[in-house]
Amino acid sequence: MNSSIVIVTGLSGAGKTVTLRALEDAGFFCVDNLPSSLIDDFIKLSALSSEKIAVGIDVREKGFLDGIDKIIQKLRGKYNLDLVYLEAETDIVIRRYKETRRPHPLSKAAKGDIEEAIAMEQKMLKSLRDEADSIIDTSSFTPHRLRQYITVALGGLSADYLKFTIISFGFKFGIPQHLDMLLDVRFLPNPHFVDELRPLTGLDEPVKQYIFSSSITAEYIVKIEDLMDFLIPMYKKEGKSSFTLGVGCTGGRHRSPAIVEKAAEFSKKYEISVEVIHRDL
Numbered sequence: 516m517n518s519s520i521v522i523v524t525g526l527s528g529a530g531k532t533v534t535l536r537a538l539e540d541a542g543f544f545c546v547d548n549l550p551s552s553l554i555d556d557f558i559k560l561s562a563l564s565s566e567k568i569a570v571g572i573d574v575r576e577k578g579f580l581d582g583i584d585k586i587i588q589k590l591r592g593k594y595n596l597d598l599v600y601l602e603a604e605t606d607i608v609i610r611r612y613k614e615t616r617r618p619h620p621l622s623k624a625a626k627g628d629i630e631e632a633i634a635m636e637q638k639m640l641k642s643l644r645d646e647a648d649s650i651i652d653t654s655s656f657t658p659h660r661l662r663q664y665i666t667v668a669l670g671g672l673s674a675d676y677l678k679f680t681i682i683s684f685g686f687k688f689g690i691p692q693h694l695d696m697l698l699d700v701r702f703l704p705n706p707h708f709v710d711e712l713r714p715l716t717g718l719d720e721p722v723k724q725y726i727f728s729s730s731i732t733a734e735y736i737v738k739i740e741d742l743m744d745f746l747i748p749m750y751k752k753e754g755k756s757s758f759t760l761g762v763g764c765t766g767g768r769h770r771s772p773a774i775v776e777k778a779a780e781f782s783k784k785y786e787i788s789v790e791v792i793h794r795d796l
Contacts, residue, residue: 520558520594521569521669522587524643525601526636527620528608530653530661531571534601534669537662538569540678540756541670547571551583555590562594574620574636584642599669600640600647603654605633663754677751678788680759683717683775685767685795694761698739698774704729706769716796717772726773736774740781747785767795 523534539545544565554570561568590596609629612619625632653661682691706712706722715722726732750758764770772793782789
C-alpha cells in the first residue's frame with residue numbers, strides 16, 4: 516500500500532495534541548489514544564479512504580505497551596511508517612503541567628510526585644524512543660512554533676499554508692457554524708424581485724450583471740478585497756491553517772453566491788488553497 520502512516524508518541528506534556536492537530540490540518544486522518552491491539556485494523560480500514568493517517572499512543576491507555584514493539588515492526592513491513600517521539604526537559608514539562616493545572620497520567624501511580632511520574636513514563640517509553648524515526652525536543656517550542664514545525668516536517672506543507680473556505684448561505688436557513696468571519700450582503704440589489712432573474716442563481720451571468728452593475732456592490736467588493744489583502748498575510752504569518760468566511764443574503768440564492776464567486780476570483784492572487792461552498796443552492 517502507498518499509505519503514509521505517522522505514529523505520534525512521547526512524553527505527556529511534550530506536545531502530542533498540538534502535533535496531531537497540525538497533522539489533521541495538513542490532511543491526515545487522525546485518532547488519539549488508540550489501544551495498540553487495534554492500530555493495525557484501524558489503519559487497514561482507514562487506508563481504504565485516506566492515504567495519510569496519524570495515530571497517537573501514550574500511557575493513558577491501560578497496557579498500551581503490550582506487544583507494541585511487534586506491532587510497530589509489523590506495520591513497518593506493510594506501510595510507509597514514521598514513528599515520531601516527542602520529549603521535553605523535565606522542568607519544562609513540570610512548568611507546562613503547572614500552567615494547565617492538569618494531572619500527569621501517572622501522577623496517581625507516582626503518589627502525586629510529578630518528577631517521579633515523568634521518570635516512570637520515560638522508562639516505560641524507552642523502547643519506543645529507541646525505535647523512533649524522529650525524536651523532537653519541544654522544550655523551546657511554543658504551541659504555535661511546534662505547529663509550524665510539524666506542518667513542514669511531517670505535514671508536507673509550507674510553514675505559511677492557509678486554506679481559505681468561502682461559504683454562501685441564506686440567513687433564513689440559519690448561519691453556518693464555525694465561521695471565522697461573516698459578511699451580510701442583504702443591502703445589495705436583490706434579483707429576487709426581478710421576474711426574469713428570480714429563477715436563476717448568483718452563478719448565472721444575468722444575475723451577476725444585475726448585482727455588479729450597482730455602484731454600491733462595486734464599492735463593497737473593493738472593501739472586501741482590501742480587508743482580505745490585510746487579513747490573509749497576517750493569518751499566514753501567525754500560522755493559522757484555515758480561515759472560513761461566510762457571506763449571507765436572505766435566501767442564499769442570488770447575492771451571496773455572486774459575491775462569494777467574486778471573492779474566490781481575487782483570492783487566487785494570495786497563492787493559498789481556496790474552497791467555495793454554496794450551502795443553500
